[in-house]
Amino acid sequence: MSRIPEAFIHDLLARTDIVELIGERIELKRAGKEYRGLSPFTNEKTPSFFVSPQKQMFFDFSSGKNGNAIGFLMAYDRLSFVEAVEELARRAGLEVPREGGAPARVLMDGPLDALAAAERFFRDRLRQTPVAIDYLKKRGVSGETAKRYGIGYAPDRWDALTEFLKDTRHAIEAGLLVPREGGGCYDRFRHRIMFPIRDTRGRVTGFGGRTLGNDPAKYLNTPETPLFHKGRTLYGLYEARQASTGPLAQLVVVEGYMDVVMLAQHGIHEAVATLGTATTRDHLQLIFKTANRVVFCFDGDRAGRAAAWRALEQTLPELHDGRECAFMFLPEGHDPDTLVQTIGAEAFRARMRAAQPLSQFLLGELVRQVDLGTLEGRARLLALARPHLDKLPAGSLRTLLLDELAHLARMDRTDVEQALRRSDPPARGNAPPAAAERGSAAARPVRRLMQLLLERPALAERAEHVELLAQANVPGTDVLVAAIDFFQAHPGATAAQLLAAWTDTARGRAIGRLLADPLPPLDDTALEAEFRDGLHRLCQRALKARVEALLAQARIRTLTEAETREIEAMTRQMRTRPPDT
Template structure:
């Protein structure tokens, strides 16, 4: 069955002006930064239908409908998704390509794809002739067969080695730029190579097509690893390095997938016969990652460093996993000894011992309850009384089923509460939330935790003014905070940083049909009452609030630890540094 490529849809949305599309069907009048008119979906007498040209989205507060130009045609003209795309393509004067089987239309999508294939071949050839890169890989323990399996290459230390392969005259250079391989010069006079003097790891989609690269520097570059930017083909939050190779390693369904953090971790594990490892691409685990993982296996094992940063990353992965673990799905958490990553550990202890560690990985329920217990003194009445409140937001994410029931049973044992009393405690906030969700104007009255508000406002501001992403700082500290929705904020910042010309509709269209897409659409529809002149200050205030809260939480965690045991020298130094921060 053929489908329309995502790349074409993204390109189409850049060609179309939603004001023109909607204006041909609805009488619109300028209202500040937006256009307004009567809803085409209800019989209203006062206009509550708005079109935002900056976001390239429409918002109908009368019917509750909102979305992109595609969504508008689907709702207003009663078209299917494909018909709506074809209608917009006709307006833009382009043909709609289709994917199907192993054949792909060469009208739009194969431009960037072909450029990526050319780059991969070029990088492989360069590796064969560049001895320092070969020596580096040998020093890391990588053999030629494994390098060939993953098509490892080398980007030469040149500003235009790859650029010269793509002539500007026939449009090939634009394809390479659209693929994230080249960067346009600020002066507008040509382009230059994005990757220079780096060992290159091709990133493939589930069909085996190269959609991006990860490059490891061979110089003293502060950016040790550099990924391709977000493009219509490549999304860090929706792709995994090594998944195609893992699926090719067996003719049957994968019994499990091991999620690690680095390219070399995946490659070295494969060299030792552990072919079921995949890596996230420099970003936290997302719900889209989990959807992709569970399409290939029913058991996912997350592998993290055993230090504080590793456990924080594991906790963020757990929060994303909770809604996705149901039926026969299973998640486990594996923590490595200090000073080791999967690459170094498998070389030291061998594949068999590493597999034993995988089998000993901590079940999701044990990790969840173990981390929650660290926040209270379970030996006291007060500590046991606090535990249900701490567990509530996490238990709420679980679907009804055996796992939730067993976790509740274990909470009952730990707190010494009866099952009925515990269920009542876990449901304590259900009534006010239900009342809020059933009230009119849900977007304005939704109940939020204190930590959710700055995340929501920052997202609203970004969707209104994507250029704010370039102002964001200290993301490494902020993302340590265990706050629902923070992963969406971080990924949105990264998307608009890497795609400075993109607008909100493109980011939302990438998440059509997902829980994340629904959340982003809801937030985008919320009224923003901040003056244009104050957008940047308000955005930075939100990030500052989140950063300070992350610092406070880490400081409190260290103080709680100090009450139970003596802090290690590194922990003492970290605590002192945190207490001296403004």
């Protein structure tokens, strides 16, 4: 009978982060150097379950259980020893070898080794490439910082790494090389500054590369592999943990590799970055396992605020008591990299401390959309707030938000709670005919714009102020904005490709219905002019709604200087005509 080699089990446990494993199953909160939670094996009311990242062990003082990752899976998932080992191996991308059975084969040893070898290769080539060194010097990156983050350089050749890595199969599995149709392979990264991306145990699982040439893809990441998942990885998290002698009080989420690197060089080591993707729930769970406060850092323009809103929606379900979230908006023309070099670390930290709390950002964005000077506006505020309150876990923050809503709506707290409970929207099929007719009429311009866009996807390249459209309060604008975003991100894509990307979704079905109702023939000039004018009218409607909301606020309070400037800017913009095509 075959058995699992003991050496493999030791290696498997070394590759497993027990905090991540257990955190996927129960809620853990940092408590000093350990993590604490309620026992998953008893019905206790106070936490007595601890996980030690240093020891890679769990201790349950309520039930008396303790052990390593294998022991936890056996107790919690009720697996046998072999099943628990196989589950950990599956997570790590390993095939379990057997002594006395089939020859042992560890699938991911090769890819991990290939990634580690690639990091050494890129770092070595950086030292030999003056143009890459000069680029980093111009960006202000010191040699010590480059060494700390393992920054390297991918040569401007199709086969530099291919020749260096003898076993190309493992390098292909790791996303480093790309197979050719006729056989062989070539380097995925060429003429780029290379940033190794590490998991929470410090292993390189992927790379990000910044081009030094004219490549239209300014940044390029490793594709999704069994080891690398963008939606579950944060650049700089391992380095942030290593730089701290104790628990981190907070993490600041930025957008780029250079932002993380330059902040760390200025002593702000708690910065992490998403990898060219929006913040996910998995990102937030990683963040809150490390720190109890997160500061999102975004551009101060409309696109930045829209991105902040998407991050807010992902954060709400994770805001259990003791956790905080804030939003820091950057001055125009700056990203964290340039701002910290301009104002220094202390001033940057002061901005982090003054970041807008989630509750203030949430209520501020909702109030923008209503007129608090009318009964209808205050009623609409409650309706807009409800889905966000429903996402919040029960706790003090939710209670305080209800109190603030009651103040804004000029109602008693009890009345607000009752109003929120009975504000379920009527079923679409039971909507009054007049309301349905008005909604259909309001959505007609958006439907027409969608038809024009599907007919000529290249029109997306001319779309401006897209982030404004969502504020126009016209049904269907969210689909229109998503379609424009898709075509801008995929130049040359067709309506069929959009339909394929939205397969089995409500948006995809709506697109399918539009494609089944083709437009009458239009010449190119007329089609472009109609699309441009339609977008302009929607933007004007959004601007008008925002100005009216601010003017309503002015009747009940003094507007801030920023709000006054915003009214002036929007009023000027409302007087403009769309540019000629």
